[in-house]
Each structure stands twice: as structure tokens, then as C-alpha cells.
Amino acid sequence: MKFCTYCGEKVSVGIPENDNRERFICISCETIHYQNPNIVAGVLPIYKNTEGEDKVLLCKRAIEPRYGYWTLPAGFMENGESVEEAALRESVEEANLTLDNMQLYTIMSLVNINQVYMMFKADITDKDFSPGIESLETELFSEDEIPWDELAFPIMTKTLQHYFEDRKSQVYPVHNFVHQVQFSKK
């Protein structure tokens, strides 16, 4: 941040009165510009076939970062919607999914990139899904078929690992954990 959103003058970095953190402060109108973490909302979509076998839907990414890798549908929560609405919207945008039984499942604080992921477990009620504009493919995978080495993000790996572990007992508590994003050298 270099300029004030209210008056267009330069901002400086300083600690405001009654605060203990550095903020961007306008040198002219003195507006304090707070910057806070963003929420990424998504789904863990599960399809149960007539034999009772579970499969998880993954999307192959058509966008960077991690183009061509597999992920669970997720994206930035928008103003004016609930976390659950955001997760549902992303499931439609990326995979044209029809879901039911939305249940909050994993909450992950990505502390070094200022994001909080909130993933909902959900049942796919209609197999008529298809790739949205941000996906190359949408496909169902059983546990044995999950392309573990081709998953886009470690937090998606963790969400899937929790699911297959919890599935043994059929009890799905909310998992809240912290994740440090590792950046690979190009």
C-alpha cells in the first residue's frame, strides 16, 4: 500500500495511538488503513453410489497457481454472503455441483499468507456435475484413486486425510488447525 484510498495522498507506516501494531496511515487525512486476513471457503464434495461406496470430487485447476493440479472447490468469500453461501457458490463456479447436508469440517489458519480456509463436508445429490471456467476436469475419486502427488495445496491434502480417517468411525468433528505455507523455489 502506497496511497490513501480516501484522499489519494501518500501513506506512511506507524503505530497509531492506543494500538501496538504498525499500520498504513495517511500523511494527509490521517486515515488508518487496517489490513486483515481473508477467508477462503470451500467444499469436500462426497458422492455415495448405490453400493454405499464413497467417492470425493476433485477439480483439475485451469488457473494459476498450480495449473493442472487437483483441488477441492474453494475460493475467496465475498462481501454480502455467509461462509456457507460462499462455499456453495464456489462449488457451482468450479464444478457445477448440486450439494446437500453442508457441514463445517476444517478450519485452517494459513498464518504466513493471512488466509483462513473454511471447508464444508457436503453430499453430492446429482451426478450431473461438470468443470466450471476455473477447472479443466471434475472427477470422482475413491480413497485408493486420490492423486496424492498431484494435489494442488497441502491444506487440501490435510482435509482429505481427515476425511478418510474420520470415515472409519463415521464421526466428523470440526478440525481447527494452523498451517504454515511453504513456498517452493522456481
Next chain:
Amino acid sequence: MKFCTYCGEKVSVGIPENDNRERFICISCETIHYQNPNIVAGVLPIYKNTEGEDKVLLCKRAIEPRYGYWTLPAGFMENGESVEEAALRESVEEANLTLDNMQLYTIMSLVNINQVYMMFKADITDKDFSPGIESLETELFSEDEIPWDELAFPIMTKTLQHYFEDRKSQVYPVHNFVHQVQFSKK
């Protein structure tokens, strides 16, 4: 938002390519400025006395809005911390609390003010708490003593209601719900 944070020129409102929402876009450098909901993290601090009786800690607000009303400790999550760390920090800043057994408890999307509250149930392990700079008083209340008519925000009321209801069965699932903030006319 009137001016671009990167170049200081004016922004206009428009829908970017491959998007379906209005964003602020710089008329000069064309940077798209996304605006997203903020997380408010807090705690529901519980003190269990030697007779096994539960009391909840509330803070009387020393700041606007709702100066003089009672609330649970909570505040905006900062960059660089986890949701749980944010809740713990607020519990210290507002009530100098020492807590244990943090457990995610209520998640509330305040859709019309673009905030998501995330409250953790926690045990007070040391009765040596005291008001922080944003509190006039800190006090323990049994269910009968809760000042229901003097609570600062409906979402705090709802969190307390869930707690006293769940306490009957001693089972505390995560509650995820949507709340529409009503603004009172002054």
C-alpha cells in the same frame, strides 16, 4: 474507496473480465481492488468453582459502539496470527485472562456488515483477571445473573444461549449460523 492504493489515481466501479461482481478498478494502472469480509475472533470464558458451578466472564465495554454494555471478549483478527491466537490475544487485551481448553464453538456470518465471528469456548484457569484498556469491568456471571438486557450485541446473546442449552447435555458442537445485523435509529 476513491483512490488506488498502488498509484494514487482515481478508481472507478466496474465488473472485471471473467468476474461477475462490481469491483473498484484503477482508471490508470487498472489494478482491481477486492474487498472481503473480516474475521472477529473471541472467547466464551468459563470459570468452574470448587462446587462445580459454572460462571461466564463478561466485559463491560469502555469503547463505542455500545459503551457500558456487557460483551464477550472479541476483536478483529490480525495478519500473521491464527484464529485461535487472535481469540486468545483479545481475551488478554480485554480481560487479562488465562485460558485453557480452547474449543471452537460458534461461527456467525454477519452478512450485511461483512464480518464473520468465530468464538472459542475456553476454561478460565486463574481468577486473577482484570479489565483491559477497552473494558470498564470484568465479572463472572452464573446463568441466573447474566444481564440479558444489557448485552452489547445479539451475537453474544446467541453464543451464551447456545452455551446454557448445550450445558444441559455437556455436548458442545460447533454452531454455524447467519445473522442479519439490525441497526437501531438514534
